[in-house]
Amino acid sequence: MTNEELVTLIQAGERDRLAELWEQVEKFVAMKARQRMTFSCGAGGVEFDDLYNCGYLALVAATDTYNVTAACSFISWLSLSLKTAFAEAGGYRSKRQAHDPLHCAGSLDAPVGDDTDGATLGDLQADPTAAQDFQNAEDRLFLEQLHDALEKAMDQLPTQHGDTLRRRFYQQQTLDEIAADEGVSKEAVRQWQSKGLQALRQEAELQQFVEDRTPYYMNASAKSGERTVERIVIRREQLVEQRTPKRLDRDRLVKIAADVGADYINAIEDISVRLYFRLRFLHGMNWKEVAALTGKRTGAAVRDACLRYLDAHYVCE
Numbered sequence: 001m002t003n004e005e006l007v008t009l010i011q012a013g014e015r016d017r018l019a020e021l022w023e024q025v026e027k028f029v030a031m032k033a034r035q036r037m038t039f040s041c042g043a044g045g046v047e048f049d050d051l052y053n054c055g056y057l058a059l060v061a062a063t064d065t066y067n068v069t070a071a072c073s074f075i076s077w078l079s080l081s082l083k084t085a086f087a088e089a090g091g092y093r094s095k096r097q098a099h100d101p102l103h104c105a106g107s108l109d110a111p112v113g114d115d116t117d118g119a120t121l122g123d124l125q126a127d128p129t130a131a132q133d134f135q136n137a138e139d140r141l142f143l144e145q146l147h148d149a150l151e152k153a154m155d156q157l158p159t160q161h162g163d164t165l166r167r168r169f170y171q172q173q174t175l176d177e178i179a180a181d182e183g184v185s186k187e188a189v190r191q192w193q194s195k196g197l198q199a200l201r202q203e204a205e206l207q208q209f210v211e212d213r214t215p216y217y218m219n220a221s222a223k224s225g226e227r228t229v230e231r232i233v234i235r236r237e238q239l240v241e242q243r244t245p246k247r248l249d250r251d252r253l254v255k256i257a258a259d260v261g262a263d264y265i266n267a268i269e270d271i272s273v274r275l276y277f278r279l280r281f282l283h284g285m286n287w288k289e290v291a292a293l294t295g296k297r298t299g300a301a302v303r304d305a306c307l308r309y310l311d312a313h314y315v316c317e
Contacts, residue, residue: 003074007066022059025078029055032079036086046089058085146209153203154196158269161196168193187263195313253307256314257281273309276302 006021033051062081066074108122154162160182167173175193179186200206262282268274272294279290280302287299296302 004068007063007074008068010063011066011068018060018063021063022056025059025075028075028078029059029082032082033086046086050089051086054085054089055082058082061085142209149203149205149209150200153200153206157196157199158192160192161199164189164192165196165200185263185266187261188267191264191267250307253310256310257306260310260314268309270309273305276306280306 001020003021003024006017006024010017010021030052033048033055036051037046037048058081059078062074062078065081066077070077108120110121112119112121112123154165157165164178167178168175175186175189179189182189257277258281260277260281265274265277265282268277275294276290279285279293280287285293287303289299291297291299291302294302
């Protein structure tokens with residue numbers, strides 16, 4: 001029976017005929033093994049018996065993959081399978097395989113150094129997700145601490161100011177919605193928000209959160225060439241200056257006082273100052289008349305009280 005006929009039967013399910021096929025091709029396998037030994041001079045530490053034994057595995061692989069309708073004979077197909085098997089037995093790698101990282105990789109179970117603590121190379125490999133998980137945990141902790149600090153700071157504010165900030169930035173309500181709920185003007189709510197934010201900017205504990213997240217490590221800007229860290233320091237100084245109380249110049253205060261509307265005046269919490277503003281700017285009295293009506297000694301005293309209030313409380317747009 002020919003090799004091709006035996007292969008057909010084996011592929012049809014008669015696997016016990018592999019031994020018969022081996023007997024017919026065994027001499028061919030042995031010849032190819034000796035040729036390989038002569039050609040390679042025993043490279044890779046491979047001996048004749050190694051090549052001969054892997055020849056049977058090559059036979060099985062060739063039998064399973066041979067196409068009986070192909071033009072080539074089975075012995076030619078077996079020759080190609082033997083070539084591959086001999087190469088693998090000798091540790092030969094093609095140029096493509098030599099550049100494959102998998103062929104150059106070491107075992108992660110390899111011990112590290114001469115220590116006897118059992119540490120392996122795998123123990124020292126960084127988890128690609130660990131760094132991100134750590135950063136996520138750190139960010140969550142930062143936000144929790146910041147939220148607690150904000151809540152603590154807002155608890156110290158007047159109730160209207162703290163509630164306005166929570167509704168504006170936690171619940172995303174608009175000034176109009178808050179004003180409608182509270183039965184006040186939009187300007188009054190805006191004043192509550194402005195005063196609340198101004199007070200929060202003064203909190204040293206909150207300032208430290210900004211300081212901790214300022215990226216002083218950044219390098220020069222690619223566009224301007226200016227060092228980013230320098231711009232950050234300048235900006236931080238500007239923020240500190242903004243938090244430092246400053247007296248507005250008198251002419252500007254007078255202009256602001258003349259421009260404020262009824263909504264702003266009605267939102268003033270100081271009863272006396274609110275009365276001064278109403279009489280002067282809503283009812284058209286001069287400062288001397290306001291002083292006489294409210295029991296103040298001079299019009300200048302009333303005017304200065306109004307200007308001091310603006311200097312301390314007016315938030316420039």
